[in-house]
Amino acid sequence: MNSRLKGFGWSLFALVLIYGATAHLPAGAQVAGGTISGTVVDSSGRVIPGAQISIMNVDTGVSRSAATNEEGLYTAPNLLPGSYELKFSAPGFKTEVRSGIVLTVGAAAVLDLTMQVGTAIETLQVTGEVPDVQLASSDISAVVNATTVRELPLNGRSWTDLAELQPGVNAIQTQPTFAAGTDRGNRGFGQQLTISGARPQQNNYRLDGVSLNDYANGAPGSVLGGNLGVDAIQEFSVLTSNYSAEYGKTSGGVVNAITRSGTNQFHGSVYEFLRNSALDARNYFDGDKIPPFKRNQFGGAVGGPIIKNHTFFFADYEGIRQSKGISSFTTVPSAAARAGQLCSIPNGDPNNPCTPTQVTVDPSAAAYFTFYHLPNGPLIGNGDIGPFTFAGQQVVNENFLTTRVDHKFSDHDSLFGTYMFDKTPYSAPDGLNNVLFTTLTSRQLVSVEETHMFSPRFANSIRIGGNHEGVNNNESLKAINPDAARTDLGAGGTAFAGRAAAQVFMEGVTPFTGGVGGSPTYFYHWNSIQAYDAFLKVRRNR
Incomplete structure (x- = not known):
């Protein structure tokens, strides 16, 4: 039996117009970043047009400039998640500094300011001014921050497993595990999640604004069932309901992740995790010896400046080399x-x-x-059949890579690009040790986004991306x-x-x-080309 499935998905948001409903809702959230906005007034409540705002990312040291319009409004869209310091200045007023402003992925933080009359050399500094209550959107969501992503122990280091920390999110199994053989892959390989009771195929997974759902519209993942690259994830949010239409595509939940960016300082890490059968317990079917098991999971990450204050890079590689003995119990003729x-x-x-x-x-x-x-154990029943057990080797080699480059053209123009690659071959013998089953999963994702501030009132973000998923199941069977x-x-x-x-x-x-x-052979190949454009207009209701 041969089965082929080729999908070609197109997602296009031609134009998204986001208008603020009140003075406290000047701009909507951004899929691939966050937004800081607000209103600047004097002590009498009159708006201050032309006030200059410097928005500095404390982690990268990169600053972006903004200014209030004639209605006293300012906005800075598509900012990287992280800690920010904002400096406000205007003629005839004291310089005001707000630090400790933490921005999360997809969030729209509102920071209104009342400036005090004085000279520019006088500075007022306040730490942690943004309220925890979300004023600019009504979505129900939770954020898994950078500390949780990188420091919480994960068996297998699949970052999507952390989504289960959020209320209403549960993992479910919709098909056999990857060790089961040829029937694997018809619903995708990722760890399926139900969010607020929705079906797994109703969820949407995004990385830097590009949907990375697989060919079955299920959770992404390699043949091992996970998503590597924990060190490449800055943070991600889980939106369970009432989220903006800009996320699109599905009716279930949204897992929205953003990759890490480089900074003005070089930083990196290397690691290796080793597991083997030395401390494993023998199960009933293992025989006299425990089947050998060796798993090496290793990798490294590095980031830093290419051009200081302007261009940054970040790269992460992770590899898995696993050889696992699988005890197989079968019945054969005597x-x-x-x-x-x-x-x-x-x-x-x-x-x-x-x-x-x-x-x-x-x-x-x-x-x-x-x-x-021939049976290698006592015959069963009337003696026509008997057991045959053996320890086969299940071999998996995974290579995962994520790279990101950020560039600041000016205070009004910025761009980033992300590339992800994942290739995982898997092989294991059938239950009678005659043929070697094989599965190969390959994934690639590209995302490029440019954001331009035309004025304090107008901004535009355009994003183009692609997602490729491929599975070859039993294409290259080998005879044992x-x-x-x-x-x-x-x-x-x-x-x-x-x-x-x-x-x-x-x-x-x-x-x-x-x-x-x-034996049955399956091919699943999926290419999704995506284009998004978000045009933001800042308006204050009278």
């Missing part, structure tokens, strides 16, 4: 049964010894006994048993000459899944 000596229990009484009956074994059927090992590669075992003899060994199903015996070319 030596007597292969010779045609079958035993049937009279009246179904297991305590009544039976007399073997000699039957003729068809030569074409006898050729298939090569795919069934040389007979599995034979092409003269087609059922029916000469009528099916040249075909691979067929699948075999017998009552009480583990099914033979077919030789090389006889």
